[in-house]
Structure formats: structure tokens, C-alpha cells
Amino acid sequence: MLRIEANCYVNSMDKNHKPCAHAKSGETVVFVTKDCFGGQIQSEDQIMDGLDWSNINPATGPLYVEGALPGDVLKVEILDIEVADKGVMIDGGGEGVMGRFIHEAKTKILPIRDGKVIFNDKLQFPIHPMIGVIGTAPAGDGIPTGTPGAHGSNMDCTKIVKGAKLYLPVNVEGALLAVGDLHALMGDGEVGVCGVETDGVVTIKISVLKNCNLPTPFIVDDKNAIALYSAETADEACEGAAIQMFKFLMSELDMTDHDAEMLLSVIGNVCICQIVDPEKTARMEIPISVLDAYGYKFA
Ligand code: CA
Numbered sequence: 001m002l003r004i005e006a007n008c009y010v011n012s013m014d015k016n017h018k019p020c021a022h023a024k025s026g027e028t029v030v031f032v033t034k035d036c037f038g039g040q041i042q043s044e045d046q047i048m049d050g051l052d053w054s055n056i057n058p059a060t061g062p063l064y065v066e067g068a069l070p071g072d073v074l075k076v077e078i079l080d081i082e083v084a085d086k087g088v089m090i091d092g093g094g095e096g097v098m099g100r101f102i103h104e105a106k107t108k109i110l111p112i113r114d115g116k117v118i119f120n121d122k123l124q125f126p127i128h129p130m131i132g133v134i135g136t137a138p139a140g141d142g143i144p145t146g147t148p149g150a151h152g153s154n155m156d157c158t159k160i161v162k163g164a165k166l167y168l169p170v171n172v173e174g175a176l177l178a179v180g181d182l183h184a185l186m187g188d189g190e191v192g193v194c195g196v197e198t199d200g201v202v203t204i205k206i207s208v209l210k211n212c213n214l215p216t217p218f219i220v221d222d223k224n225a226i227a228l229y230s231a232e233t234a235d236e237a238c239e240g241a242a243i244q245m246f247k248f249l250m251s252e253l254d255m256t257d258h259d260a261e262m263l264l265s266v267i268g269n270v271c272i273c274q275i276v277d278p279e280k281t282a283r284m285e286i287p288i289s290v291l292d293a294y295g296y297k298f299a
């Protein structure tokens with residue numbers, strides 16, 4: 001199986017990056033990833049002020065997918081996400097929603113044992129491993145891996161988990177997929193600016209879809225179809241996600257504008273992915289059963 005080690009990484013999604021590896025459509029690929037600090041934090045004495053910010057959010061890759069051309073969609077089936085036996089959290093530096101109230105930087109290393117994150121001596125939680133950064137190269141200038149957008153990347157979405165299918169746009173030849181920033185656990189919003197940041201190993205199957213009209217980025221899991229959208233404000237991100245799904249229902253299910261709007265208002269859920277990155281990300285979820293009722297099948 002093709003395996004890309006963590007020492008082949010990028011800090012931006014950029015069409016000019018040289019690929020680490022090439023894969024064919026339908027191939028399974030393993031990405032070994034470093035945490036969002038590039039492994040710089042190994043003890044609680046290391047606080048964010050001392051970090052090399054040029055090596056933040058490393059994403060392993062990029063992977064060149066043969067046959068992927070602009071206008072195609074890259075289907076990414078997440079087969080497995082393994083996380084390490086510890087995670088890192090930091091705060092301070094004015095980052096995050098509560099940054100203005102935190103006057104000192106702090107680092108916390110959280111042990112991960114028996115499938116649980118040990119938060120403190122009172123609290124431990126089952127892990128819910130997810131991928132923070134996963135995206136393709138944009139057509140224009142490169143975009144730092146800290147910034148999400150129409151090309152995916154740092155969406156920090158709690159639905160990008162084992163078993164989910166993620167659909168990303170192909171903007172440049174080869175797609176140039178990169179993956180990083182795993183979280184053992186994160187709450188919707190990521191309000192403190194990080195999840196339980198961890199190294200790990202991601203196994204995915206990639207396929208190139210031609211003539212695919214799904215909006216991207218888009219997720220399908222066993223319960224929901226989910227449109228993702230990133231924008232400067234959370235309001236715009238929420239509205240953008242709803243509008244993406246609205247357009248999808250009209251174009252692919254042939255719903256009228258009234259039906260699509262009313263349906264989303266009745267059964268659709270707008271949720272926040274994160275409100276702390278340079279662009280904010282939201283998602284619109286609808287149950288798969290709606291699509292089944294219209295005979296719609298995902299590629
Ligand atoms: Ca992130």
C-alpha cells in the first residue's frame with residue numbers, strides 16, 4: 001500500500017508544490033501525519049510563544065492523483081484514523097474566542113489511554129478521531145494550511161471521521177491532496193483554538209469522479225449529507241452552507257425552490273465546524289433518507 005511519511009509535508013495548499021507520491025484513482029493511500037504544531041511541543045514547559053510559526057499545520061503530501069483534472073471531484077473515503085497516545089493543547093497569545101481573558105500562555109499534554117482522552121483527574125472522554133486539515137490545491141495562489149476555503153483544508157469539521165466520504169474539488173491537474181492536523185477529540189466551534197492535537201495515521205481511498213455535480217466540499221456519512229462552507233464570518237459561513245445545499249437539492253433532486261427552502265428549514269441543521277481560523281467553517285446537514293426518497297445515489 002502506498003504510504004506517505006510525515007517528513008513529506010506542506011504548510012500551504014499550492015499548485016506549485018512538488019508531489020510526494022502519485023496514486024491512481026481507486027487506490028488506498030496511508031498518510032502519516034504530525035500534529036498541528038509539527039511535533040514541536042513535547043512537554044508542558046513549551047508554550048506557544050516559543051513556537052516556530054512557519055511550521056504550523058503541516059499537511060502530509062501533496063499526493064498527485066492520476067487522471068484528476070480541473071472540474072472533477074476527488075472522492076476521499078476515510079477508512080481509518082489512528083491517533084497517538086497523547087495529544088497537545090495550548091492557549092494564550094490572544095488566540096481563540098476567550099483569548100482576551102487568558103493572560104498567560106499554557107500548554108497541556110493529554111494522555112490518550114484505552115480509547116480515552118484523560119483531560120484531568122476528574123474527566124476523561126472517549127476519543128472521536130477526526131481530520132482537521134484535508135484539502136486540494138486551489139487554482140490560484142497558494143493558501144496556508146491554516147486557512148480553510150472552497151478547496152477544503154483547515155475546516156476542522158467533527159464529521160470528517162472514519163467511515164465518512166469527503167468530496168473535494170479538483171482545481172489543478174493531479175488534485176494535490178494533503179492531510180494533517182488530526183484531533184483525538186474536538187467540540188464543534190473549536191472555541192479555544194485547538195482540539196486534542198495529535199500525530200497519527202490516516203488511511204484513505206481516493207477516486208476521481210468525472211461529471212460529478214456535488215457541491216464541494218461535501219461529506220456523506222451513514223446518517224447525513226453535509227455541505228461545508230468557509231467564509232470570513234460565521235454568519236456568512238452558515239448562510240453559504242445552507243445555500244450550497246439549497247442549490248444541490250434543486251439541481252440534483254429537481255426540487256422546486258420552495259420545496260428546497262422549506263425542506264431545509266424543517267429538517268436541515270446548520271452547525272458550526274469552527275469559529276477560530278482565519279476563515280470560519282459551517283455545515284448544512286440533511287438526512288440521507290431525503291435523498292433516498294428522491295432516488296438520489298451518491299457516486
Ligand atoms: Ca485545525
Ligand code: ZN
Nearest residue numbers: 036132181195
Ligand atoms: Zn488542530
